[in-house]
Amino acid sequence: MQDFVFQNGTKIIFGKEKENLVGQESAVFGKKVLLHYGGGSIQRSGLYDIVLQSLKNKNLEIFELGGVQPNPRVSLVREGIAICKENDINLILAVGGGSVIDSAKAIAAGATYDGDVWDFFTGISQVTDSIPIGVVLTIPAAGSETSAGTVITNEEGWYKRAMGHDSLRPKFSILNPVLTFTLPEYQTACGITDMMAHILERYFTNVKNVELTDRMCEATLQTIISNAQTVLEEPTNYDARAEIMWAGTLAHNDLLGTGRIGDWASHNIEHELSGIYDIAHGAGLAIIFPAWMKYVYSHDVNRFVQFANRVWGVDIDWNYLEKTALAGITKMEQFLRSIGMPIRLSEVDINDQHFEEMADKATEDGPQGNFLKLTRDDIVEIYKIAR
Structure with missing residues (x-):
């Protein structure tokens, strides 16, 4: 820490x-x-x-x-x-x-x-x-x-x-x-995705011995996940709305980032997407974050295994950790799709026309991210994974 x-x-x-x-x-x-x-x-x-x-x-x-x-x-x-x-x-x-x-x-x-x-x-x-x-x-x-x-x-x-x-x-x-009772389902789902992304940006860190904030991140993610379907199916459920609202605040008030260095590549890669195409930030994150995960997970397979096991309940295959890590990413994609979020650029009618332009803009001031430094070419590959 x-x-x-x-x-x-x-x-x-x-x-x-x-x-x-x-x-x-x-x-x-x-x-x-x-x-x-x-x-x-x-x-x-x-x-x-x-x-x-x-x-x-x-x-x-x-x-x-x-x-x-x-x-x-x-x-x-x-x-x-x-x-x-x-x-x-x-x-x-x-x-x-x-x-x-x-x-x-x-x-x-x-x-x-x-x-x-x-x-x-x-x-x-x-x-x-x-x-x-x-x-x-x-x-x-x-x-x-x-x-x-x-x-x-x-x-x-x-x-x-x-x-x-x-x-x-x-x-x-x-x-x-x-x-928040009258929020449209899509807007609610975008908000859920955004707050989850704020936690994940902090969760994927190279800093060791951050067990307490790991557990706090995981608990907040699980609270969001467990209440998401309820607020979508029962929009006037006060208790579920309260859990989601407070989780969104805790996700980004800096408490969950104490003692660790967050990544923030996915947010900055998405900013170029919504900057040009004006899509909802949460929807952009639903597309970019899993693509980023697929590109970087081998940098620290154990952290992705922990994410899969503690957040999504995936059993750890000790003989094939990569399988467990990938299963966690798949679980996340399935969850995002279950709340009505897009997980591919094609689902929001975005093609590869601006991939290089967006990657150039994202790296004007240097590589993106802290978990793994991403160059212009890396970011183009992430956009391609997200197609």
Whole structure:
């Protein structure tokens, strides 16, 4: 196990009707709030009215910016930054899922910076401060409600890039599982895949003697797996929704990565996919992660055997460990397919036209991954496996 520092300053407020507390929590940071959200779902569900009334009850001045898309765009981020600078906004309140929260984080960082916000995503500049962020979560998936990171897409070149800073962790996040009852099945399944991928990026490590976090990763994965079918078949099952929602937060609040070095190649390879084709991030991960596994498993067969045995219950064939490792990957693919996820690029009508372009973009700053360093040619092969 490696040395580490763990600190997560996000206040989690979990449970039924907790969205009614948003005004109280927001008022701590000042009088001016930028309410940031996506399309019309929060209006249709009634959540918009609840949030607005709670903010008004605390006499807060409310500015609004809707229109966040999946794979959020830097152009809207720039609009939000302008609003914040012109009106001295004290808090950005993100009401939605990971895309809305990521957009809010980018706005928060850019609002205290004199240059262009994209500088943070290209490494030209580093975040040093940001406007405080609050969250009312509606989609358990990205874990952005407690993480320090954000991912934004630039329409110029369709680059999808990540950056992070501890100041970008939301000050508070309100999690009410009831708010997820009306999520479409596909969106729920994409979220389940995303949170599983966050755990797997940490699980596949070269660091030895990380038994505790191995077990924590495995337990969280098993909890997600055991509740996935329930939330899809019984969308208003509060207990199952609560398990999934909390698992999504734990998957990406950095606790499961303590003492170990994660990989993150699959996420970055997928970013090029959804950057160009604008597919759901979770769907892209369902396609890329098994392909990555098939390409790298021989680097540490024992870890893949452990994954197969502890997570999927595959009996270990001590005479043929490779067989066990591959069986675990197959089990994962079967699970993803069972919740309605694609596991091949052909299933989402993506051909090999942009394989080399995506691999070039993924490796512009060098090889990808830590479990096994992947070059441009390696990434092309992974796209080919995923066909």
